[in-house]
Amino acid sequence: MVSTSNTYVEGIFSLMLRAKASDSVESLSGPDEGNERRRKAIESILFSRRFIITYSIVLAGILAAYTLWFWAHRIGGHRRRRVQSCSPPGQPSIGSPKIHKQNNEEERAPLLHQDKQDIRTSKKISLAAYVRSFLIYQPANVPYINKILPSNATTIGILLLLGLNLFFLLYRAEISVATAFVFADRAGLLFVANLPLLYIFAAKNQPLKLLTGASYEGLNIIHRRLGEWMCLLALSHASSMVLVWYITLSARLSFTRFLGLPIIWLGIFAFVSYETLYLTSLGSFRKLWYELFLGLHVVLQAAALAFLWFHHHNSQPYVLAALCIFAIDRLAFRLILKARTMRADLSILEDGETVMLSSNWQLTDVPWWRLSRFDIKNGWKPAEHVFLTIPALSHKHLIQAHPFTIASAAPSPPDSHAWLSFLIRAQDGFSRDLLRYAQYHSTVNVRIDGPYGSSHALNMLHENDVAVILAGGSGIAVAFPLVWSLLATSRDTEPESNTQLKPRVCLIWVVRDKEHVEWLPQDRLDELRDLGCQVMIPAPTGKAGRPDLPHLLDGAAHAWDDELEDPTIGVVVAGPDSMNRTCRNACANLVRQGARLEVSVEKFGW
Helix, strand or coil, X not given: XXXXXXXXXHHHHHHHHHCCCCCCHXXXXXXXXXXXXXXXXXXXXXXXXXXXHHHHHHHHHHHHHHHHHHHHHHHHHHHHHHHHHCCCCCCXXXXXXXXXXXXXXXXXXXXXXXXXXXXXXCCCCCHHHXXXXXXXXCCCCECCCCECCCXXXXXXXXXXXXXXXXXXXXXXXXXXXXXXXXXXXXXXXXXXXXXXXXXXXXXXXXXXXXXXXXXXXXXXXXXXHHHHHHHHHHHHHHHHHHHHHHHHHCCCCCHHHHHHCHHHHHXXXXXXXXXXXXXXXXXXXXXXXXXXXXXXXXXXXXXXXXXXXXXXXXXXXXHHHHHHHHHHHHHHHHHHHCEEEEXXXXXXXXXXXXXXXXXXXXXXXXXXXXXXXXXXXXXXXXCCEEEEECHHHCHHHHHCCEEEECCCCCXXXXXXXXXXXXXXXXXXXXXXXXXXXXXXXXXXXXXXXXXXXXXXXXXXXXXXXXXXXXXXXXXXXXXXXXXXXXXXXXHXXXXXXXXXXXXXXXXXXXXXXXXXXXXXXXXXXXXXXXXXXXXECCCCHHHHCCCCHHHXXXXXXXXXXXXXXXXXXXXXXXXXXXHHHHHHHHHHHHHHCCCEEEEEECCCCC
């Protein structure tokens, strides 16, 4: 009896290794086709093969639906702004805000005077406002481990993706010791089916940003959570396979010989590679050994793909798709099309811990068909970032690439010259080595990979009546290009043409030390004010403590209430995690009070 059972499961185990989605039950049943138990097992395995194929189809359908919603929302915003821009010249909707030029003392005053009468009208808050407020809200960090949680909207999106995976993992999959091979097969298939998605979320050059407006940072959060889920799938697949060996093969095949089978040890190497990838991707590891994290991430994922390719034939289409995504992103774009080496100037700023790396060049018209139009020499967009490699620092820096946001204003079409600059605060590793190098050298050769980024934040600010940008410390590298782009659009438009709304823009910049204000020259701050921007720089937090950001944000959001009725508000926040969370939750509170507000957080970290 036991021998018959073992023979049966051994046959199913062999079948699991060679079955394809295109096979039929009849072709795999063989002479024992009258055995109902075997037939059901064959049906379960073939169902898994075919069912997993629909996972990619479902994902494509969800992407198509979200893309249609996103572009409908964006087109609607453009139409609304176009209607407003056609209003008669005297209407408040196109008038510039009545803002007096601030001096250095006034820039530390509240945006709203305390004695100013509150003109906000009371109105019934809809259920939709409560829902939007809940989606914007960001919960506190997980206790003890201090794990940072994203906004509720992002969490729900990740949970929906997890729920979809659980459905494809468990649907019609009988879970028992006797059918462990079916669950092991399903878990392995779902793992490889997620591979292309994992790689496309991690890629810098991919279509999701264009289709959905999502930033690389936002997609990277999903990439990390999906990677964690896939590690759990891999563990489930591996442990189930060990269980299959124990209940069917252990009597005649030792565990050592079982591990020595090519299909097993190849799977083990792939499993170890991906689990090591996860462990070295943890925030604590990245913070301590960022350079090692970068190197291991490239080497281990390449090795894991190779092991998976030879591990099982059903993994090969998905491995090939992931490899193509990696090759196009890393090899075609990042090493060839978007790579450029140039000479850059180095200067140490007043705080003694920040390096200004800058370069400039004459812009030329590049035909659309020239491959060089992708690199930094052809310009960039506000708040985009690049990866910097400086071989002169040491031999190890020859293969290291570190991300930095471009701190200078993006060149617009009328410009004939590009001015590129980066603010790099010395911490550890690369940035500290660069500071030491800058103490003895004024120029250096820099390899620039980029630009990268999403225009979602800028588009969102353009489409709203009021734009509020909050920066924390070096977050000004994100904030200034956005503010400058908003104001430059208004400056370059002839007043008589009345084809462009004059923006209502507030910039709030929180710095730790007074020397950090020098990161942005005073004449640039004055120019922003002259163009109509409210600039607020609270007292440095190193001495005065953290400012009341919710109060400042509330004042900025309602600064134009006397000339606009129920304005739409766009908020962009760029700072450390604690500041981002505070501002996001302050925005959630404003939405709950009835404000028509959108918020985008440009998160630090990679």
